[in-house]
Amino acid sequence: MFDTVAGIAALASNIQQSATRVFDAVTPIAAAPSTSPISPGRTRHGCARVDDMSDTCLVCDEISGAVPVPGEHLETTDLVTVFQCPVLAPATDIYAGYLFVVPRRHVAGFSGLTDTEAAAVGLAIAHWSKALELAGAERVYVVRTGHAVDHLHVHLIPRWPETPKEVSWLHVDDWDGARRLDSADAAEFVSALRATRSF
Ligand SMILES: [Zn+2]
Known part of the structure; x- marks a missing residue:
């Protein structure tokens, strides 16, 4: 476990450097003048543009x-699936460690879950919050809104330690220094995070 934790900590450091590089590439978008605190082309949490679907x-x-x-x-099990939140296109602006925990059955909210599904979702939230903390997150926010997609x-939104104190939880993924990855770096991060799932 120690080696795994040390490994993912090193990877997190590398990803932070990569994120800086990736962010440089998207600076024109992020720096565009706007009256909205949210960058163009991003939803509140920087995820898929569900309005385009x-x-x-x-x-x-x-x-x-x-x-x-x-x-x-x-x-992925019979009941629950966990994955890194994607950006549909271009996949060059992914917030590191932003995860979704979803029941496999198409159900709108917690009230529609069976007890077995609810237990599986709850355990996945706990386990992957721990994995993110092992990767260096100082806090993991857990949010359910459900306005855009009826599933x-x-x-699970990590707050990485370099995030300034004045950045609220709503904006940990879209401030200028947020750890943003391209698809290749995100896949590497996911692989390392998966390796911590030994608890
Ligand atoms: Zn569905």
Whole structure:
């Protein structure tokens, strides 16, 4: 475990450097004048542009693989799937460690889960929060809104330690220094994070 933790800490450091490089590449977008605190082309949490989707279920498509996610699924069982939140296009602006925990069954919210599904979702939230903390997150925010996609998806949003104190939890993924990755770096991060799943 020690070697795994040390390894992922080293990777997190490398990713931070990569994120700086990646961010440099997207600076023109992030720095564009706007009256909104949210960068153009990003939703509140920097995830997929669900407003660009058809009336099919984006989450079901991410579970089935019809819509790819960075580094493939972190965990998938009969009841729950966990994956790194993607950006549909271009996949060069992914917030490191922003995870979704979703029930595999198409159900709108917590109230629709069976007890067994609720237990599986809860355990996945706990386990992957711990994995993110092992990767160096100083805090993991857990959010469920459900306004855009009618399939329960719980957001796990890490707060990385370089985040300034004045950046609120709502903006840990879209301040100028946020750890943003391209698809290759995100896949590497996901692979390292998956390796911590020995608890
Ligand atoms: Zn669905």
